[in-house]
Amino acid sequence: MNVLIELSQLNKSYGSGETAVNVLKDINLRVAEGEFIALMGPSGSGKTTLLNLIGGIDRPSGGRIRFRAQSLEALSDAALGRWRSAHVGFVFQSYNLLPSLSALANVEVPLMLTALNRSERLRRSRTALDLVGLSERANHKPRQLSGGQQQRVAIARAIVGGPSLLICDEPTGNLDREAADEILALLAELRGVNGVTLVMVTHDPKAAAYADRVVVLDKGSVDEPVLRVA
Amino acid sequence: MTMVSIYLSYAKPFRNRLRGFLTVATVAMVFVLLGLLGAVYQVFHPSAGSSGADILAVTSRYSTQSPLPVALHDTIAKVPGVRNVYYQSGYLAVYQQPTNQLILAAVSLPTDALQGLSLSNDQQINFTRTRDGILVGEQLAEHNGWKVGQQIPLRITGFVNKEGGDSELFEILGIYHGLTADRAKFDNIALVRWDYLNESRAVRSDAVGLFKVRLETGASPDAVSQAIDRATANSDHPTRTQTAQALLLSLFRQMGDLSGAIRMVVIASIFTLVLVTATSLTHAVRRRSVEHATLRAIGYTRSTIARMVIYESVGQVATGVVVGALLIAGLCRCLHASHVSNFPVPVVNLGTFAVVACGTLALAALAGSFGAAQAARLNMASALKQAQ
Ligand SMILES: Nc1ncnc2c1ncn2[C@@H]1O[C@H](COP(=O)(O)OP(=O)(O)OP(=O)(O)O)[C@@H](O)[C@H]1O
Ligand SMILES: [Mg+2]
Helix, strand or coil: CCEEEEEEEEEEEECCHHHCEEEEEEEEEEEECCCEEEEECCCCCCHHHHHHHHCCCCCCCEEEEEECCEEHHHCCHHHHHHHHHHHEEEECCCCCCCCCCCHHHHHHHHHHHCCCCHHHHHHHHHHHHHHCCCHHHCCCCHHHCCHHHHHHHHHHHHHCCCCCEEEEECCCCCCCHHHHHHHHHHHHHHHHHHCCEEEEECCCHHHHCCCCEEEEEECCEEECCCCCCC | CHHHHHHHHHCCCCCCHHHHHHHHHHHHHHHHHHHHHHHHHHHHCCCCCCCCCCEEEEEECCCCCCCEECCHHHHHHHCCCEEEEEEEEEEEEECCCCCCEEEEEEECCCCCCCCCECCCHHHHHHHHHCCCEEEEEHHHHHHHCCCCCCEEEEEECCCCECCCCCEEEEEEEEEECECCCCHHHHHHEEEEEHHHHHHHECCCCCEECEEEEEECCCCCHHHHHHHHHHHHCCCCCCEEEEEHHHHHHHHHHHHHHHHHHHHHHHHHHHHHHHHHHHHHHHHHHHHCHHHHHHHHHHCCCHHHHHHHHHHHHHHHHHHHHHHHHHHHHHHHHHHHHHCCCCCCCCCCCHHHHHHHHHHHHHHHHHHHHHHHHHHHHCCHHHHHHHHC
């Protein structure tokens, strides 16, 4: 098994002195290449915080995060940004599309950071939209799309750069059952096609059932491995 | 990286339609003001080569606008070195509609006002014989469709005749154009007789706007000016005498004071604009924190996002500058076509325009930099939390 991510003795606290809140405490976790992990736990247990650390959006207060051979703590802000753009795709609960841009342009946004020319960027963006089944809505603005469709665009945006890691914070949290199932099936399928590694936070046991492994976060530490929901 | 910013910001300047519109409208307004100011300057700036060094202008010491009594004519004529004294008053008149205004110059007889105009000897003599005669500049005649021999009623501002009305009937004796560039300024005014207007009044005013003095050859303008002013110093109407050129310049300087005031207003508007743009942009940046955080997560740097905000600010203001420039061009063309006043084919001084446009854009960038700094300071994790 090739380890993609390794967290060792990871700590995160907010504030300092007496008001300091220790959100994550001595977290140890390994995620294999191509694995699909569901991260569960009560509200306020630190799931989003942990996801932010893994995705390089936030910095730990202590401990180490290794991505393949790379220690994330060692990277500068700018280097961490480049690392995110090269390796990580993000899917958010509220989609976070740019409202002024069309679906296609939204998908193209990450590619604008690459050296690709315009026609190649558009070709790849169309392919990604195709993959999520939305090629017919390429020119629609986000507000002209349903929640499920917006989340598909967001997924296309997350995978268009060919990341090895997909980070999803409650991707189905705003969707009804049917739309949620479609999104989860899509994520599972992407893993099959692209071999991408998935770390997904969810409150929904049915969503967790799509994962290879469920990790439960409670009171600031990961219980690993925990119940395997069938 | 720059291309990235341009691409992303291209859709943005008008995302908030109202805000975008207001910014563009304000900038355009400022530039229209500025353009008109430039055109006004052009019209009234006394041309360097114009004659007038050998002609003295006598006005009231108190103000160039205060009238003088016609009786001063004899006092001035007696001053050594003076060859001829003419006088005139300016009136504003309207023909048919109140908006159709024209300038009437009521001139003394004899007068030097007819020199350099394309009038035949007969026409000039006719003017001295016809009390209610009027001589009309070509542009003005064309504008109103007037012909020689026609009787035209004009309403004269501030004038009351014996019947208590302000309307006088004039007979057109001639239509002229100026034979030199200097005299062409008369092409859209009309000349009437001062004595006729004075005697038609319910109460004679005997008031004169300006005396014009021609000097004897060899007489010193300075010495004669001082002598005239000394001769009137102890009367009820002390005068101020200067060369016609100097008078034009002093009138222009008064205009300059006015345009100075307008310029202050323009500068104040631009600064207000910058403040408004700055605050509205910081609000917009706050509203877009989730978007900016998402872009950061995707890999966009703080500086790229800051630049996007500045492009937005500059983009809006630049649009306003362009719209304003088009408006000035259109407006000046209309004014010119209407022949109402002396508007020249208006070319706003391109240099001034460029300087102000660049200055405004620089200020727009400055205004944008507040929002940009705010966007750059954004904490990704906290901003993303707002979205849920
Ligand atoms: N910027 C911050 N400053 C102080 N405390 C914070 C900050 N961000 C998060 N916390 C605290 O850290 C804890 C974990 O927050 P986090 O958002 O990771 O929880 P979560 O497991 O994602 O919850 P939910 O399921 O509701 O999304 C909470 O108690 C929260 O109050
Ligand atoms: Mg959360």
